[in-house]
Amino acid sequence: MENQRFEINRFIKKTGVKVDSWIEETISGTISPNKRNLGKLIEKTKKGDIIICSELSRLGRNMFMIMSILNILMERGVIIYTVKERYKLGEDLTSKVLAFAFSISAEIERSLISQRTKEALQRKKAEGVKLGRPKGRLNSKHKLTGCECKIRTMLSEGYPKNLISKQLNVSPSTLYLFMKEKKITF
Template sequence: MIIGYLRVSTSKQNLANQQDEILRFAESKQFAIDSWVTEVVSGKKNGRDRKLTYLLRRMKSGDTLIVTEISRLSRTLTDVMAIMGKCLAKEINLYTTKEKYSFDNSINSKVLCFAFGLVAEIERNLISMRTKEALALRKAEGMVLGRKKGSYTKMNILVNNKSIVISMLKDDKSITDVCKHFEVSRDTFAQFRRKYIAVQRALTEKEKRRMMRFKRNQ
């Protein structure tokens, strides 16, 4: 199966130019396009929400994917590398019409993928280094990093309504019910329960033991 993949960032852009270019490329290779996949989405969008992700899952060994340029797969090199890695792992042939890249099971393709992977790793390291340098500079300038103290968070909602939360749990309300009621995640509730409810229960048990010792001494 040979698939032509078309992507634009906005609905105002035209997909026809990409389609014409892929058709010319396919004709030069004596390929017949079996299917077209088009989507209007930013290349930075989460891969799980893209048609391309589902397309790669369906494609099998020996299938071919054609795009006009490598940036149609994604705007970040690391994502491009991940997509290329999936293609190589599943033995899917990938062609780009503008750059004339050919990614198949040949040794040349593997060398090219290695080169892309090396560049992607360098890019990740540079981004990490720039981020650390920027944070260090802000810290040196006296800027407070992280969330400001006293800022309102989801945790504050539970803390401010602790008695209601405890009452709901005593009334056999589920954790899901509590989370939905206060519009918080289960992770936030778990942190709240460990930090506040567990402490309160420990204090209550301690008070009970103290009262029992007091009665015995009477």
């Protein structure tokens, strides 16, 4: 993120574009835009606004997501600057064609990275390297770590375990295993 901010700051100094606010994403681009800060930004945009991003692949993780986001922004009259690709995307046809080409190349790049990772893992496995957590070793941290008091309180108040698991956003089996390990009974 620091590298992206650095590149955007260089772009701002070079072009003189004024920045009103910054958004940073700490969650994956595979998550729907409306569940990210990007979605909130898109909702606030209006004609003449400018969005600067380091590259189009930062908007989403596949061609359709990127194209959908760009389509919404372009229909609203928002201009998108991409620092790495050095393009200004607006309402014109050329911008739409460039955006399409960029999103396809970003998706191909991600696909190739994924393929290389899978191949490397297969090679390691073929070499006899055991992948994953060593067999028999337990996790030191669980999704529910730190929730012991809350679980005990909810159980003492008569909440059913299914409702507790929904409240804590875990599956019932995760809750049961955690309760068993922490010896939480009611």
